[in-house]
Amino acid sequence: MGKLSSILKLKPFLKKYWIIFTAGIIGMILSSAISTPVPYIIGYLMDKVLLGKKGFNELYFYIGIIALLYVFRYAISFASKYIFVKINNLVVNEMRCSVMEKVMDLPMSYLAKTEKGYVQSRINECSSVGSIFSPSIISVFLSIVDAGLAVVTMFVINYKLAIVAILLAPVFFFSAKLSAENFMKNTMAMMEASAFLNGESYEIINGIETIKVLNGKKSKLMKFKEKLSKLIKVSIKQSKSMVLFMENTELISNFGSLLILLIAGILILKGQFTIGLYTSFSLYIGKVFSSAQGIATIGTTMKPACLSIERIYELLDMKDENFGKDKILNERIKSIELKNVSFKYDENKTVLSSLNFEIKKGEKVLIKGENGSGKSTLIKLLLGLYSVSSGSIFYNDFDIKEINTESLRKRVGIVSQNIFLFKGTVLENILYGQNEKNRSDAEKVIQELNLEEYVNKMPKGLDTEISQNTCGVSGGQAQIIAFIRAMLGDKDVIILDEPISNIDAETRKIVLSILRTREFKGILIVVSHLIDEMNFIDKTVNIDE
Structure with a gap:
């Protein structure tokens, strides 16, 4: 080295x-x-x-x-x-x-x-x-x-x-x-020890709220001091040799x-x-x-x-996620089909096993399952974030293993269960990843969704500042921001991950009203363990079964 x-x-x-x-x-x-x-x-x-x-x-x-x-x-x-x-x-x-x-x-x-x-x-x-x-x-x-x-x-x-x-x-x-x-x-030993100490520091900063809530300061500080001691030890050796x-x-x-x-x-x-x-x-x-x-x-x-x-x-030199995926998805998505799809994060942890179902354009589908059944993992597979352990996922009869992920994600909108918002304004977060869109496009979609009053309740409307992640807006508002972002792109597929869980009653009412009354020209996938008020659904896939 x-x-x-x-x-x-x-x-x-x-x-x-x-x-x-x-x-x-x-x-x-x-x-x-x-x-x-x-x-x-x-x-x-x-x-x-x-x-x-x-x-x-x-x-x-x-x-x-x-x-x-x-x-x-x-x-x-x-x-x-x-x-x-x-x-x-x-x-x-x-x-x-x-x-x-x-x-x-x-x-x-x-x-x-x-x-x-x-x-x-x-x-x-x-x-x-x-x-x-x-x-x-x-x-x-x-x-x-x-x-x-x-x-x-x-x-x-x-x-x-x-x-x-x-x-x-x-x-x-x-x-x-x-x-x-x-x-x-x-010197090499010191660099390695420093890298591991940086990793520990990042984890502490990233999980500071959990550390406080669980009173984990003592145990976390002990691990930090342990890695710090290793760094000090090799640093002294390095100085002595110098x-x-x-x-x-x-x-x-x-x-x-x-x-x-x-x-x-x-x-x-x-x-x-x-x-x-x-x-x-x-x-x-x-x-x-x-x-x-x-x-x-x-x-x-x-x-x-x-x-x-x-x-x-x-x-x-590592292979990126698009290595060997040369198929560009230029046509609109008309169908999604899973054939014997299984997935495991490691050899001892199987999350999904032999999933088989098909979704066609114009359908509103509920993917149902208890917590821990693999619903969120299924979404990651559909987005090409992870590769299936066995079986195949087809978009328009093209295997996802051959499809360029960037071209796929341009056609799929997602509202995650855990929404991450970037530092900036509400408008900037709505337009994120859609450079061809502008403020008037966002305002038009908000009007179509009847969300003008809801957005205007924010301190500065679309110009409301989000300082870090969702700091500056509530959880319900973050859900609506992500929802508008997904709807803005005129996507072929909209995936909603637990859209009515962990949100306030007002936001739930708004989301359900939009899902019930709005015409979706493409495919709508709602992933949820709750089925109340889901009477707009055309088909249900129970992954527990």
Whole structure:
């Protein structure tokens, strides 16, 4: 896990930015090339000007040249790093959007079994990928170019010392790399522990009302502290390995520099080397050692990012719910038929067994069953949210296993038992998922359903704000909002899941009146365990039987 080759998976996200990406790389090379002569000029300045002629004009001249090179390097380095910061934001946000889109396309069979917090942590890991384009990583690659140019110049200065430096660089590199391995291991463990802690946090926040009602604070907090303790434990190990890693690399660097000083000192005493050249050489070898350390330590930043890429691609590479479903349902739905349909969530829990029935256009059908009989599961099967364990569901003689779910759901309206409303206005929730509709369309349907008075009772009518889920409207009002939304789309099939359960008397009266008097051109399916006042029903299917 965390292989550097995973970076290649970013290619699709970088493709559209390849021009500015190339410009950034060219800028890195130019900034390194511009700064390469500086240490040599400093050495020359010491030998020929400060220790030789001791002339002020020459001093000012060479200082001016160095200053000019610094300014040029600053401008080019800033521009190239800015480019990579821009690429960072563009790539990360495009990846985040792709992951979110993929999550929405994943099968419910996966999403139902996976902690939502864990999925959320995968989305959050897109930010970690951006560290690949961070200034610190760019500086490491910049140092590699610096080191290459420095080695060439070192050979020009003194090939003997250059050979010693080259022999020292691999020792420095491998020592630093070995020190970093333990750090990487603990970093991966910390990321995993953090993901599970996020999952627990999400569950607590999502179920806070239930926790309060059932006085479950103590037990839930105990589980949270247990996962938090694991995170703290691995975090301390990670910090310890990081300190050890930094101290080891510094110690090796110091002894390497000391060895170069020893050899250079002997050469200076023999008259074969100068103090100015040693100064230049020291600055160049600093670039080489810095580059070796950067390459050895790049894994501390790159590998976690690569691990994040691999985790993200675990989602991106998954088959979505429409995999292999190429049939687009273009024609109106005239019939729904179930043949020997069975379903089980797992091997030990059979929910539906050998269901057989047919519904035709123009029929109002009641699907009856006691609580827990699988009525809600049947709705999920009809919507293609789950696949049947055995048997087949046919829409117009087409097996649902072949039908693109998006084209199916465009033709099926649903009012769920547990209605979820999004943050926004009542109107925005009514129009949700129906971009071709507008306010006048919603008002027309409300008028047709004789719901104008009911809607106007809300604080601001259609402009009433819903802050979170159904916060801002009552349960009955949420039911009516969902009902209007289902009726707005002129769907071929309308499914009502327990439409008269758990609502107030006024809302029940309104819903039943609409169902009794309104002409449905398509198929109406009412799923309920209550049968009172259902005299408008043409056919009843009892799934208990």
